[in-house]
Amino acid sequence: MDKSHTASVLIDLSAAIVSVRGDQPVCLTVPDVSEYQTPGLPFGPFYPDRHRTMEIGLRQWVVEQTALDIGYVEQLYTFGDRGRRSEGPEGADGQNEEEHIVSVGYLALSKQCPQPDQWSEWYKHFPWEDWRNGRPNILNQQIIPYLEAWSGSDEIRRLRLQQAFGFPDRAWNDEFVLDRYELMYEAGLVWEAYADGRQKEKISAQNGIAMQLDHRRILATAMSRLRAKLKYRPVVFELMPSSFTLTQVQKTTEAILGAILHKQNFRRQLAKNELVEPTGQMSKARGRPAELFKFRQDASQSSNLPGLRIPSVNPETSRR
Amino acid sequence: MDKSHTASVLIDLSAAIVSVRGDQPVCLTVPDVSEYQTPGLPFGPFYPDRHRTMEIGLRQWVVEQTALDIGYVEQLYTFGDRGRRSEGPEGADGQNEEEHIVSVGYLALSKQCPQPDQWSEWYKHFPWEDWRNGRPNILNQQIIPYLEAWSGSDEIRRLRLQQAFGFPDRAWNDEFVLDRYELMYEAGLVWEAYADGRQKEKISAQNGIAMQLDHRRILATAMSRLRAKLKYRPVVFELMPSSFTLTQVQKTTEAILGAILHKQNFRRQLAKNELVEPTGQMSKARGRPAELFKFRQDASQSSNLPGLRIPSVNPETSRR
DNA sequence: CTTTATTATGCTCAAATTGAGTATAAATCC
DNA sequence: GGATTTATACTCAATTTGAGCATAATAAAG
Known part of the structure; x- marks a missing residue:
């Protein structure tokens, strides 16, 4: 053979x-x-x-x-x-x-x-993944209605919809980027499905900017992986300059997660896990100056692999 | 080109x-x-x-x-x-x-x-990974002394040794199966290193049964992944028959983790996450009959991805 | 130079979760 | 019937979370 x-x-x-x-x-x-x-x-x-x-x-x-x-x-x-x-x-x-x-x-x-x-920018390709300003409109206005129609009375499809998008009665899980993209692909909701010939007509709504071949799928995989990893390994610091304020770390984390975090609790995690140490310098910006920190290299060795537990903020209950 | x-x-x-x-x-x-x-x-x-x-x-x-x-x-x-x-x-x-x-x-x-x-059996290939009867002897008798000599005063090597094996002053982490294997490979402590020509002499001690090509590395990767996954996704049930006792679930989990878990707390996790439901039947074995359970399919959908948080038992403090 | 806006940081507190037990129940073995 | 084995219920202190209030230090506005 x-x-x-x-x-x-x-x-x-x-x-x-x-x-x-x-x-x-x-x-x-x-x-x-x-x-x-x-x-x-x-x-x-x-x-x-x-x-x-x-x-x-x-x-x-x-x-x-x-x-x-x-x-x-x-x-x-x-x-x-x-x-x-x-x-x-x-x-x-x-x-x-x-x-x-x-x-x-x-x-x-x-x-x-x-x-x-x-x-x-990530969220130009995945506008439904950025919840930092609350639930993205595109979900209720475009995606969910279409997906619900697509799933119809198919039990499997409804379960997947529930799992991936939390619809109708579960919470949104920021790590399921890939699941959501694949569901949308199968439902013919993204341009790539049309390009691959799975879909006869070009979809009218622009559900994020498409990419070549399966590249948006790869990016979705990367997003899922990075969002998950952030929570148990200190990888944010791979994205930070050598010295930074705690707020900068938080903003970077929030950008990746697409969610707002609780400031004081975020800092508590950093402190508890001894992930950073002060440089002795201060930043100068708008308000009160912030202390500048650097990443503790040996923290990556820490056997209990502390990433950043996500003390997320509930957009419903909190005043922003 | x-x-x-x-x-x-x-x-x-x-x-x-x-x-x-x-x-x-x-x-x-x-x-x-x-x-x-x-x-x-x-x-x-x-x-x-x-x-x-x-x-x-x-x-x-x-x-x-x-x-x-x-x-x-x-x-x-x-x-x-x-x-x-x-x-x-x-x-x-x-x-x-x-x-x-x-x-x-x-x-x-x-x-x-x-x-x-x-x-x-896994632990014939990785005898140092099974801690269910306490710390495996092979660690102190063979592996650690050799690795310590190998690392000498090389700071990088010592850090890796600390990270992978918890030596000398950190806790053992059951998920670092691959890291440990790779370290042993590099140090010429496993047969494959000899077979690949990285090592002149065949190593005397039999540090687990070798496998062809890089297959032991792949198995180590599988073990790491499965041990990690067990803790945040309900995958044990993929290894269980359709109905089972809670003790059977625990024994299976312990087998994979190579560690003993605290019984009551283990059950509490199962209960809290609603991973199983009673079948109404009872098992008959040696002691008091145990209730038979089955996996709740829809639990795999649960948006908060509950695996089995590992309420492990500290072999030092507990009487077995 | 006082007020205001802005950002940083310290501290509290109730609720939930974990880690480590003790106590008791229901079978079989002999 | 008592020893042994296994299952299950319940407790309790310590720790960790989630949510928030209070205060501090700066620049910009007036």
């Missing part, structure tokens, strides 16, 4: 390189030259000859092509080419009729994000 | 198919015909032509070759072929000098494990 013939694939390493600019989480994107002009995640091929591991390969092309200093790198998921339209000639040197591509998604964190135009 | 030449790889789907037999977690293995007789994980190639996703491909060959009913499947990690000796002809039909292999590791859970001889 000529296995090597049918089983041979190319490997793409795709990266969701995340940073935070102001109060917006952003993600490095590359522009698209095709008719739709949808942005995509940067990616590069994996050359097993040249790189001992895939992570080394990834770091290499990120350094070469973006000159970014990415500290934290984590493998997300490996996608067989589901939903990937093999659009275009994909390199005119193609020897096979059609070469299959498997893409390995990575999450990387960067402290800086130069060249603002190349960084795309 | 003839990219498709150097970048083409084969994809293996390797599976750590886990079950629990009695009080031992086990893992499906296939025997090895080579000189060393090390067992390996079952794996099969991924045919992108035939299967839309890799998970479908995986399920397919598991069903075909093992006839097992695996419910839960989760992708673990994708390994570029680091440390994989390309031993043997690897199919005599090889067209290239040497075909690169990328292996995608999966974790699958099975409720049954027929044919006992094909299932290998």
Whole structure:
């Protein structure tokens, strides 16, 4: 059975390189030259000859092509080419009729994000994920009604709707970014479903800015993973400069979670877990000056892996 | 740049198919015909032509070759072929000098494990991971002294030793299975390091039964993931029969964690999260009959993702 | 130079959760 | 029938959360 013939694939390493600019989480994107002009995640091929591991390969092309200093790198998921339209000639040197591509998604964190135009804000692609100003309107106005109609009386679909969106009677869970996106994809609610031919008509409402291929799915995976990780590992500091105020840490965390946190309790967590230490300097800004802190490196070793327990704020009961 | 030449790889789907037999977690293995007789994980190639996703491909060959009913499947990690000796002809039909292999590791859970001889107990491969009868002797007698000598005055190595093994002054963390294995591999403390040529001499002490290629690493990844997941998602029930006593759930959990849990508190968690409901029937065994429960399906939907918070028992202070 | 707005930080307090028990019940084994 | 085994109910102090009030230190406004 000529296995090597049918089983041979190319490997793409795709990266969701995340940073935070102001109060917006952003993600490095590359522009698209095709008719739709949808942005995509940067990616590069994996050359097993040249790189001992895939992570080394990834770091290499990120350094070469973006000159970014990415500290934290984590493998997300490996996608067989589901939903990937093999659009275009994909390199005119193609020897096979059609070469299959498997893409390995990575999450990387960067402290800086130069060249603002190349960084795309998370919540432009996922407007329903930002709850910092209360429940996003797009949910009640667009998404939920459509999804409810789509699920009809199908028990499975209703359960998934309940699980992913908390509709009608459960709480919103900020970690289920991927579940929500996949549900919307299946329901034909995002442009990619149309592009992949799952959906006859182009959807009218613009439910966030689409991305190339399965890149929005990869970004959703990255968001889910980062939101979850934040709560049990001190990864926020991979996004912070060397010294910072506690409020800056909180704002960054809130940006990623898409939720507002309780200030005093947030600080209590930081203090209890000894994640930061004072630098002795003060920041100067608008109001009362804040103390400047730095991350305690050895905290990452702490065997009880304290991230930031999320003392979130209930938007209903709190006056903002 | 003839990219498709150097970048083409084969994809293996390797599976750590886990079950629990009695009080031992086990893992499906296939025997090895080579000189060393090390067992390996079952794996099969991924045919992108035939299967839309890799998970479908995986399920397919598991069903075909093992006839097992695996419910839960989760992708673990994708390994570029680091440390994989390309031993043997690897199919005599090889067209290239040497075909690169990328292996995608999966974790699958099975409720049954027929044919006992094909299932290998976790702790035969990882004897230092089972703390149910107190701290394993092999740690103080073999592993720690060797690792301490290996780390010498290297600050980085000492930190890793502290982090992974809790040595000398931190607590053991049951989730760091992979970190510990990797450290031992680097230190040349496991047979695979010798097999991969990282180590001149065969190590004298038998630190657990070795496996083929990087399969013990994949199993370690599976163990880490499962131990972590147990604590925030109700996955134990994927290993339980349709009806069970609470003690059975606890024994299964303890087997996987390699730790003893506090009985009353364990039950309190189950009750609070409404993970199970009574069937009305009773078990008959040695002592007082226990009530039989079944898993509440809709509990998996619960937005607050209750797994089993681990009310562990401190082996020092408790009389067993 | 006093007021106001703004941000930072200290402290409290009730509710909930955890960790570690004690006490008692209902079977089987011999 | 008593010993043994297993199951389950209940307690209680310590800790951790969630929510909030109060106060401090600065810049900008008047």
